[in-house]
Amino acid sequence: MQSATTVRTGELLMAAEKSSHRKSSVLFSVVVGVLMSVLGAVPAAILVASVYGFPMIMVGWVSGPELIATRGIGDFVYRFPRFAYGISLMVFVYGILGGYIILATAGGIGGWLTHPKGEFNFRQVLRSNLAVAVVVDLLYAIVVATLDPIGLFWRQ
16 A cells, blocks of 8 residues: 555656656747857957967957967966956957857857757757857957957057
8 A cells, every 4th residue: 555655756756757848948049059159259269369369458469379489388378367368358348349249149049040849958958059159159259360350459
C-alpha cells in the first residue's frame, strides 16, 4: 500500500516533467543573442588589437604585434591590463556612438534565425547564439579597427 506522501511526490514529479517540455521562445533566443553580441564586443576588440591593432583613446593606434616587435613579449604581457582597459573604453565610446545599436540588431537577428524549433533546449540556444555573437563581434571589431569610423584616431 502506498502512502499519501509517495503518491503526492509522484504527482509532483510527473507535473514537473510535463512542464519541462515547453516550446522554445523566439523572444528568449533574440534576447540572448542581443546580450551575447553586445557583451562580447570587448573581448573581440581586445583579440583584434592583440593580433592586428585598434585605435585607443589618448594614445592613437595600438597594436599587439608592433608592441611585441619593438619592446618584446614581456613588456606586452606587463602592459596588457592597461592595453585591454584602453580598448574597452574605445569600444564603449564607439558603442555609445551607435555601435551598440548595430551589435544588438545583428545579435537579435542572429538569435531569431538560429532559435530552435520545437522543444526548448537551453544549451542549443546558448551554443547557436554564441556562434553568431562571436562572428558578429569579430566583424564589428575588424571594421572598427580598419575604418576608424569617427576619425578621431589616425594611424601614425
